[in-house]
Structure formats: structure tokens, C-alpha cells
Amino acid sequence: MSTQYEIANEGVYSENFGDESVVVNMKAGNYYSLTGMASYIWDSLSAHVSVEALENAIAKRYHAPTAKADVRHFIKELVNEKLIHPTLNHSNADSDFSLAPAAYSVPLLRVFKDLQEYVIGSVS
Amino acid sequence: MQAIIDSTLFEQWWLDCLNVTQALTAQQKKYYHFGEAIFAIHFYHDDSCFFTQAIAHVELTVNDTHDFQIDVIDGSIAKLPTWFITQHLTTLISHHFTVSDNQRFILHYQKNTQVIQFIDLASNRAVVWYAALSLLPAWERSFPFRQILHHYFENTDYCLIHGAAVGIKGQGVLLTAKGGSGKSTAALACLSKAWLYAGDDFVLYQTKTNTLYSLYNVAKLTPQQLTRFNGLQALSIAIDNDMDKQQLFLYPPYQSQLIRKLTLTAIIVPRYEASTEMCQLIPITAAHALFCMAPSTLFLLNAKQDSFNKLAHLCKSIPTYQLNTNDQLDGIPLTLQTLLN
Structure with missing residues (x-):
């Protein structure tokens, strides 16, 4: 069975600017910059593309030897940050490369936690 | 949550x-x-x-x-x-x-x-x-009713933004960044050169008309920052022990410069570094502007996805710059003026 994830639906907002995505986690008070292939992977996960389908499609299109490991590592980081979680709602969505970068670059997640004290209710 | x-x-x-x-x-x-x-x-x-x-x-x-x-x-x-x-x-x-x-x-x-x-x-x-x-708490005095304003406006085409706004002849710039980046200093540097001032901490933005509206006539500075603005020291000041900042109420002394609304022309992310040679504007991506504006705005207001979408749309709609500043306050209005001519 394929592995599928979905975006945490409570308080995770994101915007794709093409070469970078901005993600905000309202519950944790963290925010993130997604660059390289990260925006594309994030959007694919949002569209219910399975991890296996995503890995295979990226490896095939870009011929990048580290692609599968990079995708796995990036997804693990997203899970650790509680931005995505596994879902049992499986679909057969395919990777849509119309918005994918022309060249492969390692998906990067930069994590920022310096504004946690701004979250309402964080200080009582 | x-x-x-x-x-x-x-x-x-x-x-x-x-x-x-x-x-x-x-x-x-x-x-x-x-x-x-x-x-x-x-x-x-x-x-x-x-x-x-x-x-x-x-x-x-x-x-x-x-x-x-x-x-x-x-x-x-x-x-x-x-x-x-x-x-x-x-x-x-x-x-x-x-x-x-x-x-x-x-x-x-x-x-x-x-x-x-x-x-x-x-x-x-x-x-x-x-x-x-x-x-x-003393800081409540500087932005009263902000939660009520936020909830009322969140379901409209307005949104509150964590930032300051200044301008000339009805055209303005939004200064936005997390606390300590130099928003208030930059806004007051412009005020001291007779610019229009639409507020600090929170301003109100209307997406439909691309207009910034004033909410609060307040500026907040640390005592050390305040010493750089001679004219401001005589203002009504409330001490904010929690934030180690002083609240300056600009009304009525600066009544003629306080403006209710400005047409927004650019988003500015101030960045202070004493070693910066000269004050200058550097274009930044819309993503970087959103990165500097959205988290503090959203966290402080516990805002919903709609607010985030409005902020993202704003960053994609108008020019976005980083303003590198140093201790030469006069350079700030001189540099920003190039965007409003």
C-alpha cells in the first residue's frame, strides 16, 4: 500500500511563490521557508499524491541520484514539525509537473521558532 | 488556538x-x-x-x-x-x-x-x-480593541497588519517586520521630517482599494532609542515595564501629520545594522516580504486563513524592498522618498 500524507488542517497556512513557499503553523507559533523542490513536494502532498508516486516521478524526471532520499528526509522533517500527518484516505493522484522547477534542487525546510511568544495565550 | x-x-x-x-x-x-x-x-x-x-x-x-x-x-x-x-x-x-x-x-x-x-x-x-x-498591562493602552477590530474586519476585505505606515501626499509605504527590526525608528525618522504618519504596531489594510488606514497614533521606543529623537521626548509617555519600551502618543502634538488613510505603494522590511555604510533599498521577493509580515501579524491576532491569504495577495501586488538602515536617521526618509516621487 502506498504512503500518503495530508496537510495538518488546523492552523497550517501556506502560500506558493514558485521558487519558495511560506508556511505558518499557528498552533506551534513556528514559520517555515520551503525552497528547492520543497514547494513542489508540498503542493503534491496537498494534492494527495503518494510518497512513492512522488519519489518515482521526481527521480524519473530529473535523474537525480539522491532524489528519493531527499524526498524521504524532507517529508520526515514535515512530520516532525507536525505540518503533515499520514492519512488513510488514499487516492491515485499523479504528480503534476506543470509547475515543477526546470532543474532539480534539494528540497529544503528552514524552521523559525523565534516568534512563539507572539502566539496569543503563550504567556499567561 | x-x-x-x-x-x-x-x-x-x-x-x-x-x-x-x-x-x-x-x-x-x-x-x-x-x-x-x-x-x-x-x-x-x-x-x-x-x-x-x-x-x-x-x-x-x-x-x-x-x-x-x-x-x-x-x-x-x-x-x-x-x-x-x-x-x-x-x-x-x-x-x-x-x-x-x-x-x-x-x-x-x-x-x-x-x-x-x-x-x-x-x-x-x-x-x-x-x-x-x-x-x-500598560501595553494595552497602545492598541485598544485590536482583537475586536480584527474579528470585525477579518470577514471583510480589510485586514489588520503588524507594522507601521508613513507617507507623503496621500501615498504611503508599509514598514513591517518582527519587533526590534527598526519599524518604529524608521517611521519616527520620517515623522521628524514632516512626513504623514498613519500609525505603528497595527494598521488596517483594505485589499479592494489598496488603502492603509490608521488605527493607533502611538509609537513605541526604548529609552535609548528615544534619546535620538529630540522633539519626541516632551510627548505624553507611558512606561511599558513589560516590554521595556515607552509609548509615545502623537495626538494631539502631531495632529497635522497624522493621516487617516494612505494609498499603499510599497512594502518595506527595515533591517538595522550599525555597520551598514549607507541607507539603501534592496528589492526582495514577495515571499520574503510575506515571511517578514505574516507570522507576527497572524500570531498576535490568532488570525484565520483568510487573513493569511490577504497578506499573501498584498505581497504579490506591490513592490517589496528591504531597507538597510544605520544610525543616520536622516537617510531613512531620503531613501524612502525615492519610492513616492
């Missing part, structure tokens, strides 16, 4: 609270212009200064109609019915925000300061109750 409670319970408590206000006589009825909406604020005690000093510049002398009403009740004048608070105390304390399941009612309960803000979005009315002024 917010908790959800049955709307019928909320409605019953709302009616109970309204019964309390109806038995009272408002000592002051004031009207304020926020965006293009008019807010009536009724005070049931004599001294409203704590809540009105920051918004005095947008006060209307008299008005027949209003879009939203806020009743501000001092705990020494009347108590609100306690059954709802008692019944849901654990939920209210742990979540800070509580919303009715039909999204009509929003309750903010601050146990440490004993402040209740109860909003009914169906009747466009809110009740603010506080136990005693002495329990309110």
Missing part, C-alpha cells in the same frame, strides 16, 4: 450580559472611524483615557449611525453574570479564545488581567469588561 462551545449557551450568556449593560447609563458615548466603518464606544465610567488616547486622532465629533458598538464596563460599576465563565473555566483558560459552533460569538477571557471581551458578529456588538484598570 480556539475552543468551540455550543451557540445556544453563548446566546443565553450574551443576552444576560446585554441585560447588564441595559441597566446602566453610559457616561460617555464616543464615535471612531476605523477604515470606512464607524464604531460607537460606550463607556460606563468617567475615565476612558486608557482606552481612547491611542485612537483619539480618528474620533468623530458626533454621529447618528454606526456599524459596530462596543460597551466598555468597569468592574466597579457592574459585574457580568458569572455562570458561563464558571461552567467553562477550564476551557476558557486553556484556549484563551472560545468561539460558538456557529461562529457568531467570540469570547476572549484573560484570567491574569481579568478582562472579558465578548463579541457578537451577528449584531456587530461587543462587551468589554475589566475588573480594574490597575490590573491592565
